[in-house]
Amino acid sequence: MKMITAIIREAHLDQVREALIEADIKRITVSRVSGHGQQRIEEMYRGQVIIPDLIPKIRIEIAVNDAFVDITVDAILKSARTNGSGSVGDGKIFITPLEECIRIRTGEKGGTAI
């Protein structure tokens, strides 16, 4: 089992969700986060060019069985790139080992609980 954590642009949330649902990955957790990588965006606000220090992003967490890791990653890569080709600030995907997964309702453990 793996935990896939993706940090993506806010504006790409709908695209990524649609791509995941198309790939039959339907159990996800989404949260609003902020931070910065190497992206340095300049925005016009009230007629001035400003550089926001912490950039709002979306974090998606998906717990999957090993067989689904590639499918999930491909769906995110396909949908989270700006204009399909990608640009700085499109985000990152982290994959970490997942020790255990328990379904609260039944107490089931392991791969079937995902």
Added chain:
Amino acid sequence: MNQENPLEMGKNIKRISLVLLILFGCGTGLFAAENGHIDTGATAWMLTSTALVLLMVPGLAMFYGGLVRTKNVLGTIMHSFVAMGIISVLWVILGYSMCFGNNVLGGWFGWNKDYFFLKGIDKNIMDAGIPEYVFSMFQGKFAIITPALIAGAFAERVSFKAYCFFIAIWSILVYNPLCHWVWASDGFIYKLGAKGAIDFAGGTVVHISAGVSGLVAALYLGSRRGYPYQVIRPNNMVITMLGAGLLWVGWFGFNAGSSISSGLSTAQALVATQVAAAAGAMTWIIIEGLHQGKATALGFASGILAGLVAVTPAAGVVQPYGAMILGVLASTICYFAIMLKNKVGYDDSLDAFGIHGIGGITGAIMLTFFIRSSWMDEAAALTPGWTMWNQLLIQIFAVGIAIAYAALMTWGIIVVVDKIFKFKSSDTDEMAGLDRSYHGERAYGMLNPN
């Protein structure tokens, strides 16, 4: 030292009058006017009403703004606010003239060169005792809120630029002619029957026209991405409720102000407004409670609006019991109209047609059965043998004209605007949200994404 001789004082007064005369160009029109005497009471109330009706626009912005998703809040609020800019300017240039000028082009709309840029009404006092400036601004607020109401039907999925052009053209080609027909003294709907079709404060002109236009727009533009399979929840019910409250308060200007006076008819309209809103709100949560098991805040707000919309055409002619029944009827019919919408599956996103269209039609037709007897007596005096059933036909005819005209014209305008500016948002813009795509801003800090 302080004593001056009377001769000197006389001279001083003459000198002061001379200065005033030079300052204002001429003596007449200074305090009272060329054509009337100011009724300060009526003027004060009409000034207040003008401000109250304007307050409904931010009220509507909040009502609609709370109902959309987080990414579309500012875009939706701007749909109402930008109308305050665009329509105010158009109104002063040509709107007032088209609505309240004399018939031109066979009565399609009005025109009066004195109203062009309002340049000829600088000193006009109307027969009602109020400056014509006040009346023109009061009417201008109605012109502002009407196209803003339509935005609820195609929320979350239109381009801002195309929307701006749409409401400008719609205001000129749909609102102004309808307003002229119904409210100008030589409008053909105003002159129907014994005492005209009854539309006290804008059932046909404002609510039916906006509601029907919204339905046409929603059908033409198609639904939002994911509708109806994806659940689309309101982002902030708190601002929606505050907006509904502001609308209720502002509606006293809308209805009671439409008496263009400050007296008995004002009071009658005020009471009808309060009663209908309350009855509508109560009815909605009772039906909802029986049907779904819970009374929602959105249901209460929808009931307030349904009641207010239905009593808008009726406020001048119904007594409190009639207003109460209109509120109950409007909520009941609108509730089932919205159920039906969900079955049929078109995306009138914030129920502009479901509430304003259906509620307006209900009010404009059903008011016939609750007209106070003194009004019917006056009508019968003008046209002997005039009965409720004669009036009912007139009401249905006026509603039919408003529906047909608004639907046809709106369809034409949308086709043209869509050809030139691409009315519906691209998929990318819609998914990223109106706020980011068209305004480059965000409404909130770190709220949950939805």
